[in-house]
Amino acid sequence: MPSLTLTFLGTGTSQGVPMIGCLCDVCTSHDPRDQRTRTSVIVNDEKKSYLIDTTPDLRFQCLREGIHNVDAVLFTHPHTDHIMGFDDLRRFSEIRDSEIPIYATSETLTKIKEAFRFVFDTPKPWKGYLRIIPHIINGNFRLDDFEITPIPLAHGMMTTQGFIFTKNKKKLLSYFTDCQEVTSEAIAAAAGSEILVLDALRDKFHPTHLNFSSAIDAAQKIQAHQTYLTHCCHEVSHAKKEASLPAGMFLAYDGLKVVLDS
Amino acid sequence: MPSLTLTFLGTGTSQGVPMIGCLCDVCTSHDPRDQRTRTSVIVNDEKKSYLIDTTPDLRFQCLREGIHNVDAVLFTHPHTDHIMGFDDLRRFSEIRDSEIPIYATSETLTKIKEAFRFVFDTPKPWKGYLRIIPHIINGNFRLDDFEITPIPLAHGMMTTQGFIFTKNKKKLLSYFTDCQEVTSEAIAAAAGSEILVLDALRDKFHPTHLNFSSAIDAAQKIQAHQTYLTHCCHEVSHAKKEASLPAGMFLAYDGLKVVLDS
Numbered sequence: 001m002p003s004l005t006l007t008f009l010g011t012g013t014s015q016g017v018p019m020i021g022c023l024c025d026v027c028t029s030h031d032p033r034d035q036r037t038r039t040s041v042i043v044n045d046e047k048k049s050y051l052i053d054t055t056p057d058l059r060f061q062c063l064r065e066g067i068h069n070v071d072a073v074l075f076t077h078p079h080t081d082h083i084m085g086f087d088d089l090r091r092f093s094e095i096r097d098s099e100i101p102i103y104a105t106s107e108t109l110t111k112i113k114e115a116f117r118f119v120f121d122t123p124k125p126w127k128g129y130l131r132i133i134p135h136i137i138n139g140n141f142r143l144d145d146f147e148i149t150p151i152p153l154a155h156g157m158m159t160t161q162g163f164i165f166t167k168n169k170k171k172l173l174s175y176f177t178d179c180q181e182v183t184s185e186a187i188a189a190a191a192g193s194e195i196l197v198l199d200a201l202r203d204k205f206h207p208t209h210l211n212f213s214s215a216i217d218a219a220q221k222i223q224a225h226q227t228y229l230t231h232c233c234h235e236v237s238h239a240k241k242e243a244s245l246p247a248g249m250f251l252a253y254d255g256l257k258v259v260l261d262s
Numbered sequence: 263m264p265s266l267t268l269t270f271l272g273t274g275t276s277q278g279v280p281m282i283g284c285l286c287d288v289c290t291s292h293d294p295r296d297q298r299t300r301t302s303v304i305v306n307d308e309k310k311s312y313l314i315d316t317t318p319d320l321r322f323q324c325l326r327e328g329i330h331n332v333d334a335v336l337f338t339h340p341h342t343d344h345i346m347g348f349d350d351l352r353r354f355s356e357i358r359d360s361e362i363p364i365y366a367t368s369e370t371l372t373k374i375k376e377a378f379r380f381v382f383d384t385p386k387p388w389k390g391y392l393r394i395i396p397h398i399i400n401g402n403f404r405l406d407d408f409e410i411t412p413i414p415l416a417h418g419m420m421t422t423q424g425f426i427f428t429k430n431k432k433k434l435l436s437y438f439t440d441c442q443e444v445t446s447e448a449i450a451a452a453a454g455s456e457i458l459v460l461d462a463l464r465d466k467f468h469p470t471h472l473n474f475s476s477a478i479d480a481a482q483k484i485q486a487h488q489t490y491l492t493h494c495c496h497e498v499s500h501a502k503k504e505a506s507l508p509a510g511m512f513l514a515y516d517g518l519k520v521v522l523d524s
Contacts, residue, residue: 020329020357056320059277080378081349088277095283
């Protein structure tokens with residue numbers, strides 16, 4: 001029985017790959033791993049399913065992966081490419097016939113409310129409306145068998161929440177996307193994780209995202225058993241980039257599943 | 263040289279078809295015409311491209327249809343399934359290196375602003391940000407060779423804008439989606455159009471959408487040369503429904519192109 005399954009729903013930067021109207025080698029590649037929807041993952045154990053972020057591609061991602069259930073949603077930050085599929089969650093509250101707990105900072109929740117005000121109205125005018133229970137992130141919290149540790153990460157003018165999933169005192173997953181640096185506190189918190197997921201936009205420096213060299217540097221300090229790099233732009237050819245990564249580091253791609261046995 | 267080409271980018275209701283987690287005959291159909299992204303069209307003449315609505319599926323729709331340019335965007339109404347892909351327009355302002363004119367009622371523009379406030383900020387913090395020129399719809403307006411007539415249509419508590427595209431005094435296209443009725447004024451305005459596109463959610467009555475019988479009734483009064491029904495839910499099997507429609511009426515599907523020669 002796996003203790004955790006991580007499925008990459010999307011691994012692309014905000015415009016996705018291919019980009020609309022771009023004829024570069026990666027945007028016209030026939031390697032399916034070069035087709036990246038917006039960055040999101042779903043974390044499962046034998047009982048529950050936790051979604052991180054609701055991208056504009058959420059419906060496609062759920063259809064592609066055959067996802068029929070979401071038990072809770074965690075939000076990293078309120079940028080468009082991470083929240084605009086929010087209303088597509090309503091299918092899950094409809095299927096379970098109950099509210100979906102969502103976890104976000106107050107800043108993120110405010111932005112979600114501005115964009116999807118009708119979700120927060122009561123009473124609902126219609127039974128098919130999305131029903132949620134909002135929880136403001138303010139320190140560690142539990143999701144069933146997991147303890148979740150939110151880790152603030154600098155992302156330009158914004159702060160992203162990284163999430164560490166711990167079960168039976170084992171750090172199973174550290175998920176750090178959309179960050180420009182990983183502080184020594186964040187490195188210490190994630191150190192020795194079974195799985196590490198890290199932002200890695202491209203080779204060149206970027207003012208709000210890790211590039212490959214800074215992501216690899218952080219990963220070498222964290223020393224996870226397996227590291228996956230994500231949120232890549234169209235400058236990144238999957239096959240070429242993965243071949244160049246250090247041992248134990250991999251490039252994530254849409255649909256990739258990582259299974260940890262208990 | 264075609265005087266107008268209409269491409270259906272999406273023809274589904276707000277949850278799309280298939281719906282997440284649904285195993286009904288239509289949601290599991292292998293007929294590609296039963297796969298409906300959220301409702302939107304693009305209208306081209308030999309010079310220009312006008313997009314109607316920005317669904318959450320906009321990026322997929324543009325990649326599927328190979329769309330590299332949008333000259334203006336018209337909005338019917340601010341429901342989630344018609345606006346949440348708004349920021350994916352930024353690729354078009356990047357390609358053309360200029361603002362994209364958008365046309366919406368003040369109510370729709372207010373909702374778009376609430377959801378995508380950063381698009382309306384100046385100066386832009388980044389050159390890749392979406393750049394737009396907003397226009398409030400307030401009577402007829404011109405888009406290059408077309409005169410556009412907005413037609414208010416009741417859609418539950420909201421008013422949708424239908425759009426009639428006229429060129430050289432010929433009504434080439436009347437596009438009426440997300441409406442529960444077509445008033446006698448709207449019927450008169452659209453009468454004799456070359457192409458009519460009408461909302462038709464399903465067979466059963468719905469409080470905010472036309473069903474098939476009311477759509478067919480309105481279409482028979484408008485007497486367009488060709489009528490296409492759209493915004494269908496998963497109760498509608500393409501093959502079965504289209505076989506039952508009166509002469510001159512068709513069920514739209516994602517990717518369908520209708521070409522009017524001049």
